[in-house]
Structures are given as C-alpha cells and as structure tokens.
Amino acid sequence: MELGLALAGTSVRAASTVSPRWGAAVAMPLFASVAKPRPVHRDDEYTMSRARRRTIRIAGVHRRGTDVTVYEWGSGERTVVLAHGWDGRASQFATLVRDLVAEGFRVVAFDAPAHGESAGRRTYLVDWIDVLTQLQAHHGRFAAVVGHSFGGLGSLVAVAGGVEAERVVTVASPADAELLLAQFQTMLGYSDGVARELTVRFVRRYFPTEQDPFAWLSAVRRPLSAGTPLLVVHDERDRVVPFGEAARIAGANPGSISLATTGLGHSRILKADAFLDAVLDFVTTDAAPHGAARADGNAVRRVVPPAPALV
Structure with missing residues (x-):
C-alpha cells in the first residue's frame, strides 16, 4: 500500500508541474477509490x-x-x-x-x-x-x-x-469531510494549488447543484x-x-x-x-x-x- 501511495503521489506531483489543474485531474479518480477489502479476522x-x-x-x-x-x-x-x-x-x-x-x-x-x-x-x-x-x-x-x-x-x-x-x-x-481532503493531500504530498483545484473538481463531480456541500458534510x-x-x-x-x-x-x-x-x-x-x-x-x-x-x-x-x- 505504501508503494502504491508513493507512486500515486509521484504521478500527481508530476502532473502538477504542468498546472494545478492537471495535478487535480490525476488525483481526482484516486480520492474515492478504495483499497482491496480487508479479510474477515478469524476471531x-x-x-x-x-x-x-x-x-x-x-x-x-x-x-x-x-x-x-x-x-x-x-x-x-x-x-x-x-x-x-x-x-x-x-x-x-x-x-x-x-x-x-x-x-x-x-x-x-x-x-x-x-x-x-x-x-x-x-x-x-x-x-x-x-x-x-x-x-x-x-x-x-x-x-x-x-x-x-x-x-x-x-x-x-x-x-x-x-x-x-x-x-x-x-x-x-x-x-x-474537509479533514479527509486534507489527509489525502498529506498522503500524496501535492501542493495547496492542487488541493484547491481538487476541491473544485470534487464538488463539481459529486455535488453539482450545491455551492458548499461541506456545510452539511460536517458534524460541526x-x-x-x-x-x-x-x-x-x-x-x-x-x-x-x-x-x-x-x-x-x-x-x-x-x-x-x-x-x-x-x-x-x-x-x-x-x-x-x-x-x-x-x-x-x-x-x-x-x-x-x-x-x-x-x-x-x-x-x-x-x-x-x-x-x-x-x-
């Protein structure tokens, strides 16, 4: 898993050298992806x-x-x-x-x-x-x-x-939910510019009719x-x-x-x-x-x- 994250981070950072939008485009499909399911513990x-x-x-x-x-x-x-x-x-x-x-x-x-x-x-x-x-x-x-x-x-x-x-x-x-985006940025090591572009893409993709979905995706x-x-x-x-x-x-x-x-x-x-x-x-x-x-x-x-x- 660590190798996969390292490779993903490298890809996102490489794309971001062209522009933050490119970096966000590479990061976007990774954000909602889930690793292979963990097995049921024998207990x-x-x-x-x-x-x-x-x-x-x-x-x-x-x-x-x-x-x-x-x-x-x-x-x-x-x-x-x-x-x-x-x-x-x-x-x-x-x-x-x-x-x-x-x-x-x-x-x-x-x-x-x-x-x-x-x-x-x-x-x-x-x-x-x-x-x-x-x-x-x-x-x-x-x-x-x-x-x-x-x-x-x-x-x-x-x-x-x-x-x-x-x-x-x-x-x-x-x-x-904003913490999750921040943690994703930390894991992959991309810039704040990419983070801002990723947030824009995320909202546009999953909440196209809402201006600020984070207002209700929050327990605070x-x-x-x-x-x-x-x-x-x-x-x-x-x-x-x-x-x-x-x-x-x-x-x-x-x-x-x-x-x-x-x-x-x-x-x-x-x-x-x-x-x-x-x-x-x-x-x-x-x-x-x-x-x-x-x-x-x-x-x-x-x-x-x-x-x-x-x-």
Whole structure:
C-alpha cells in the first residue's frame, strides 16, 4: 500500500508541474477509490457466519446504482445500526454485535460500497447516508447508531439530516469531510494549488447543484438536534484521525459525553473493554457511561488499557 501511495503521489506531483489543474485531474479518480477489502479476522468469522444477509441497492457515489451487503443478528424490537469506516468492514464490530444481541437488541451492520462483500470500486460519504436512510425505511427509528471513523461522520451527518435515532455513538471519527481532503493531500504530498483545484473538481463531480456541500458534510457546522444523546469515543494515540477531532465533535454538541482512551489506536479500540462497556451502558441506560464525562464538564475520563501479560 505504501508503494502504491508513493507512486500515486509521484504521478500527481508530476502532473502538477504542468498546472494545478492537471495535478487535480490525476488525483481526482484516486480520492474515492478504495483499497482491496480487508479479510474477515478469524476471531470474527463465527459471528459473521451467524448473520442473516440481504442486499439493498443505493444510488452510489456516481448515482448509477450499487449493491450493498447488509447483516442482521438478533430479534429484539429495538435496532442498533453499526457503520464501519473507510477501508473497514462490518466484521470489525463482531465483538460489539455479540454484546448487543446478548442485551436483547436487533443489530444491523453493512459493508459500504467497495468494502467487504459489497460491490463497487469507489465510494464516498453520501453512500453511508443513503444506506442508513434505507435501513431506516426498513427497520424504523433506531435505538442507536454506532459509527467508526468515516462511518461515525456519516452517522452524525445522517442523523442531523433526518435519520431518526434515539442516540449516536462515534468512535475515532473526524468532525467534517474537509479533514479527509486534507489527509489525502498529506498522503500524496501535492501542493495547496492542487488541493484547491481538487476541491473544485470534487464538488463539481459529486455535488453539482450545491455551492458548499461541506456545510452539511460536517458534524460541526451541522450538529445533531438539541437533546440527541451523543457519546464520543477516541484514543489519544490515534494515528489516523487526530484526537482533537473528538473535542470538535463534542464541542458542537453540548451535553454530549466523551470518553478518551490511551494506547488503543484507531481500530483496536473497537474490541477494547473500555469502548464496549461504554457503548453498552450508553444504549441501555440514561446515565453517562462508566468512566466517561460530560463534554461540557471540566474533564474527560481517560482509560489506559493494561499492559499485556508476559508469558
């Protein structure tokens, strides 16, 4: 993957020596492309094998239609939906799935376009929103939506835009879509001029009727409606999405609850007891999760996982 990024960056920078527009033209098809789907971890295979599977069709990033694989466990009357992040897949939530089903919830997850078992080669945030909207039509009001990373942002934007959920959980999530473009620039190492041209092309391609789509693709500029309970979980050593994004999300949603961990990183946190316990507490009670603090309080509880045993 690192070699692929290096070659892509070289191509974009070489084209930009002609003009920023050329550089942006080379970068554009790379932006929404997804790497080869990660395999299901062997620890998660049994849970995934027990899922009831179906396929739904959404418009897709190019609005021409694409199939999405949906997984369902449990038979409870209250539904919790799980939204994975970029380069992720539904199976990453396997541990949380088991815990939620044990608590009596119906649990629904999906592989976004170009991820896991779903079709396609490209995707963007609108696909997560479209999937959540369709799942709402099928299951009705959600007890909760839990989103990791890119899926967390998609969940926030979807609920702010009308998807009905009693509460929302984000973990390791960015606060707005503009961060993703900035990270893409950092990865490929192109100039600010190319970045500006890429933004213009991006808006023209995917949002041709809107002057500023970033105004609604943002958990800061378009927060949740007042009174919607929100739990924001993030690890201080996350190397993919900066820890400061959690404060931006929480700050835009007064009364939200924050939980910071240390040493779990960006993805390993999904299987950590601190995260699992906080989510279960949050979706089953009206109280703040154990070890968490209100975002408008003076402090946020930090959880440090124990060191592995030496054998």
